[in-house]
Amino acid sequence: MRNVFLVSISVLLSASIICDVAAQQPAKAVKPVLEIKLGYIRAYEPQLALSVLDVAPRDEGVAGAEVAVADNNTTGSFLGQKFSLDVVEVKLGADVVAAYEELVQKGVTYFLTDLSAPQLLSIADLAQDKGLLIFNVGSTDDSLREEECRSNVFHAAPTRTMLADGLAQYLIWKQWRRWVLVHGSHDADKQFADALRRAATRFGGEIVAEKEFADTGTARRTDSGVVQIQRQMPVFTQDFPEHDVLLVADESEVFGTYLPYRTWVPRPVAGTAGLVPSAWHPASEQWGGTQIQNRFAKANGRRMLSKDMAAWTAARIIGEAATRTQVADTAKIADFIRSEDFSIAAFKGQKLTFREWNWQLRQPIFLGDDRSVVSTSPQEGFLHQVSELDTLGIDQPETKCVLD
Amino acid sequence: MLRKLTLLSIGFAGATSLCSPAFAYMVYVSNEKDNTVTVVDSTTMEVVRTIDVGQRPRGITISHDGKYIYLCASDDDTIEIIDTATHEIVGSLPSGPDPELFVLSPDGKTLYVANEDDNLVTVIDLESKGVLAEVPVGVEPEGMGISPDGKSMVNTSETTNMAHFIDTATNEITHNVLVDSRPRFAEFKPDNSEVWVSSEIGGTVSVIDNSTREIKHKISFEIPGLRSEAIQPVGVRITADGKKAYVALGPANRVAVVNTETYEVEKYVLVGQRVWQLAFTPDQKTIISTNGVSNDITFIDVATDEPVQSVTVGALPWGVVVSPN
Numbered sequence: 001m002r003n004v005f006l007v008s009i010s011v012l013l014s015a016s017i018i019c020d021v022a023a024q025q026p027a028k029a030v031k032p033v034l035e036i037k038l039g040y041i042r043a044y045e046p047q048l049a050l051s052v053l054d055v056a057p058r059d060e061g062v063a064g065a066e067v068a069v070a071d072n073n074t075t076g077s078f079l080g081q082k083f084s085l086d087v088v089e090v091k092l093g094a095d096v097v098a099a100y101e102e103l104v105q106k107g108v109t110y111f112l113t114d115l116s117a118p119q120l121l122s123i124a125d126l127a128q129d130k131g132l133l134i135f136n137v138g139s140t141d142d143s144l145r146e147e148e149c150r151s152n153v154f155h156a157a158p159t160r161t162m163l164a165d166g167l168a169q170y171l172i173w174k175q176w177r178r179w180v181l182v183h184g185s186h187d188a189d190k191q192f193a194d195a196l197r198r199a200a201t202r203f204g205g206e207i208v209a210e211k212e213f214a215d216t217g218t219a220r221r222t223d224s225g226v227v228q229i230q231r232q233m234p235v236f237t238q239d240f241p242e243h244d245v246l247l248v249a250d251e252s253e254v255f256g257t258y259l260p261y262r263t264w265v266p267r268p269v270a271g272t273a274g275l276v277p278s279a280w281h282p283a284s285e286q287w288g289g290t291q292i293q294n295r296f297a298k299a300n301g302r303r304m305l306s307k308d309m310a311a312w313t314a315a316r317i318i319g320e321a322a323t324r325t326q327v328a329d330t331a332k333i334a335d336f337i338r339s340e341d342f343s344i345a346a347f348k349g350q351k352l353t354f355r356e357w358n359w360q361l362r363q364p365i366f367l368g369d370d371r372s373v374v375s376t377s378p379q380e381g382f383l384h385q386v387s388e389l390d391t392l393g394i395d396q397p398e399t400k401c402v403l404d
Numbered sequence: 405m406l407r408k409l410t411l412l413s414i415g416f417a418g419a420t421s422l423c424s425p426a427f428a429y430m431v432y433v434s435n436e437k438d439n440t441v442t443v444v445d446s447t448t449m450e451v452v453r454t455i456d457v458g459q460r461p462r463g464i465t466i467s468h469d470g471k472y473i474y475l476c477a478s479d480d481d482t483i484e485i486i487d488t489a490t491h492e493i494v495g496s497l498p499s500g501p502d503p504e505l506f507v508l509s510p511d512g513k514t515l516y517v518a519n520e521d522d523n524l525v526t527v528i529d530l531e532s533k534g535v536l537a538e539v540p541v542g543v544e545p546e547g548m549g550i551s552p553d554g555k556s557m558v559n560t561s562e563t564t565n566m567a568h569f570i571d572t573a574t575n576e577i578t579h580n581v582l583v584d585s586r587p588r589f590a591e592f593k594p595d596n597s598e599v600w601v602s603s604e605i606g607g608t609v610s611v612i613d614n615s616t617r618e619i620k621h622k623i624s625f626e627i628p629g630l631r632s633e634a635i636q637p638v639g640v641r642i643t644a645d646g647k648k649a650y651v652a653l654g655p656a657n658r659v660a661v662v663n664t665e666t667y668e669v670e671k672y673v674l675v676g677q678r679v680w681q682l683a684f685t686p687d688q689k690t691i692i693s694t695n696g697v698s699n700d701i702t703f704i705d706v707a708t709d710e711p712v713q714s715v716t717v718g719a720l721p722w723g724v725v726v727s728p729n
Binding site: 077295343349 | 520521542565566568580582631633
C-alpha cells in the first residue's frame with residue numbers, strides 16, 4: 001500500500017514534497033497553535049470488589065479522557081488547537097489542594113475531577129477565584145448539584161437521583177410496582193437508598209419493606225465462602241412481604257452482588273446489583289456506540305465503563321466549546337457552554353445539554369445487567385414540559401442550588 | 405442515456421415481460437446485523453434473493469454499468485465486490501480499516517471511502533484496485549458526497565462535526581466547514597451549486613454554498629407530537645432535476661420532502677422505524693428508504709410523495725442502492 005501511495009505521488013504530482021506534507025498534516029497552521037491544557041485529579045486506591053470482574057481498572061476514567069483528548073486533537077489539527085492532559089493522583093479522602101496547585105503551576109485551566117464531594121469542594125472555590133473550570137466526572141453526589149453547587153463546576157457524571165429515577169421509570173413501565181429495599185450501612189449506600197425512596201414516591205412505586213445489611217468488616221470474597229452466602233442470603237430475605245422486585249443499595253460492595261439468584265422467593269434484583277442504572281454500558285452499540293467502543297478498546301485494551309464515558313464526555317465538552325468558539329480562554333468557553341447554543345453528542349441517541357440551574361449534564365440512563373443493555377431511560381410516557389431528560393433527577397422546581 | 409436504455413429494453417422485453425408496465429430494477433439493501441444483502445425487484449417489490457456477505461455490511465453502491473456492487477464490510481476491514489449477474493463475491497478492494505460509507509466518482513473510476521476508525525478518507529483506483537491516497541480527516545468520518553462535475557468531494561466527520569471539502573485533483577482538504585452535531589451525509593445538488601449536509605444529533609441540514617464554502621441556510625424540522633430530539637436527519641437525496649430533496653429523519657420514522665428553492669419542508673412521509681438511507685430508482689419515479697429498526701424498506705412514489713409499500717428485508721437494513729439498468 002505504501003508503495004502504491006509513493007508511486008501515486010510521483011505520477012500525479014511533480015511537486016511531491018508539497019503533497020507529502022499535506023498527507024502528513026491535515027491542515028496548514030495559518031495561525032499560531034492554541035494550547036488548551038486539561039488536568040485530571042483523581043482519588044485512587046486499589047479497592048476490593050465482591051466479584052473480581054468488578055475490580056475497577058487501574059485507569060478507569062482517565063482512559064476515557066485520553067481518548068477524548070486524542071479526538072479533540074484530530075479536530076484541533078484543522079483549527080490550530082492542541083489539547084493536553086496531565087493526570088495527578090491522591091489517596092482516597094486525602095488533601096487535594098497540593099495536587100490542584102501542581103496542575104495550576106503547569107498551566108492547566110480545565111480540571112476533570114474524580115474526587116469525593118469534600119475533596120472537590122476544597123478546590124472549587126480556589127479555582128473560581130482564578131477563573132478556572134472544573135468538570136466532575138466521578139461523583140454522583142446530589143449535594144454537589146444542590147446545596148453545594150458552584151457556578152464553575154460542571155457535572156458530566158449523573159447523580160444518584162438520576163440513576164434511581166432511570167431505574168424506577170423502567171420498573172413502573174414494567175408494572176412491577178411493589179419493591180423491597182436492602183441497603184448497606186455506609187453513607188454512600190444510604191444516599192443511594194434515599195434516591196430510590198425518592199424515586200418510588202415520584203413515580204408511584206411502593207417500598208413495602210426495608211432492611212439494612214450491616215458491614216461487619218469481613219474480608220468479603222476471601223473468607224465468606226460460597227456455602228455461607230448460599231445459606232445466608234435466603235434467610236436474610238425470608239421475612240420480606242410480597243414484592244415484585246428487590247432493590248439493593250450497596251455502593252460499598254459489601255453484599256449486593258450476592259443477592260441475585262439467592263433470594264428467598266424468586267424475584268429480580270435491581271439497583272447496585274442485578275439490573276443496574278449507569279451513565280454508560282460496555283456493551284452499548286446503539287446510536288453509533290460501536291464506534292466509540294471500538295476506538296476506546298483499541299486505545300486501551302479493555303471495554304469502556306461509565307466513568308470512562310463521563311470523562312470522555314467532559315473532555316469532549318471542552319473540545320467542542322473550543323471548536324465552536326476558537327478560543328482557549330476559560331471565561332469565553334464557560335459562556336459558550338452555558339449558552340443555549342451548546343450541546344454535545346455522546347452516543348446516547350440525542351444531544352446532551354446542561355441544566356442551567358446547577359450545570360448538571362442532562363443524559364439518558366442505561367439500564368443493564370452484566371452482559372447487555374436492557375433499556376434506557378427516560379421511558380416512554382414520562383413527560384416533561386422542558387426536556388424528558390429532566391424527568392431524571394432533581395428538577396428545577398425542587399432544586400436547592402443557588403448559583404452566584 | 406437512461407432513456408435510451410429504457411427504450412432499448414422495451415424493444416427486447418416482448419418475449420419476457422410483456423405485461424410489466426415499468427422497467428424492473430434490482431434494489432440492493434445492506435443488512436448491518438445479519439451480514440447479508442437483500443435483493444428486491446423494484447416492480448414486484450418482492451425479495452428475489454439474499455446474498456451472504458462479510459461482517460457488518462453498511463455502505464453500498466454499484467458500478468455505472470451495473471455489473472458490480474461495492475459493499476463496505478466494516479468489521480472485515482474490506483470492500484467486497486459482488487457480481488450482479490451471479491450474486492457471487494468476486495473480489496475485494498483495499499479499503500483501509502472499518503470502511504463505513506463511500507462514493508463513486510462520476511466517471512466511475514475512483515472510489516472514495518470513509519474509514520471510520522482511522523480518521524481517513526481512502527481513495528481507491530477501481531481498475532488497478534490500488535490505493536491512490538489517504539486523506540486525514542476529522543474523527544469518525546462517515547458522509548461522502550462528490551460533486552457531479554467530479555472536482556470536489558465532501559467528507560463529514562461525526563465527532564469533529566465538520567464537512568471537509570477535498571479537491572479530487574490533489575486529494576487535499578481545501579475547506580473545513582463546521583456544521584451541527586454528528587454530520588452523517590453529504591449530497592451535492594445536480595448543478596454543483598450546493599452541498600446538503602445532514603446533522604443527526606443537531607437535527608438540521610446545513611446547505612453549504614459550493615462556491616463560497618459557507619453555510620447559506622440551515623433547514624430544521626418540526627413534526628407535531630414528536631420531541632425535537634427524535635428528529636435525526638441522516639440520508640439525503642436530491643432529484644435529478646434539482647427541485648426536491650428527500651431527508652431521512654431516523655427515529656422520527658419519516659422522510660421529509662424539501663423544496664430546494666424555498667428550503668421549506670413540504671411533506672413528511674411516514675415510513676418504517678429509524679429510517680437512515682435513501683436511493684432513487686434510475687427513472688426517478690420511486691425513492692426507497694431503509695428502516696433499520698423495523699427491518700424493512702419503504703417504496704415512496706416520487707410524483708405523489710406517498711408511501712407505496714414496505715418490504716421486509718434482513719436485520720438492521722443500513723444502505724440501499726438500485727441497479728442502473
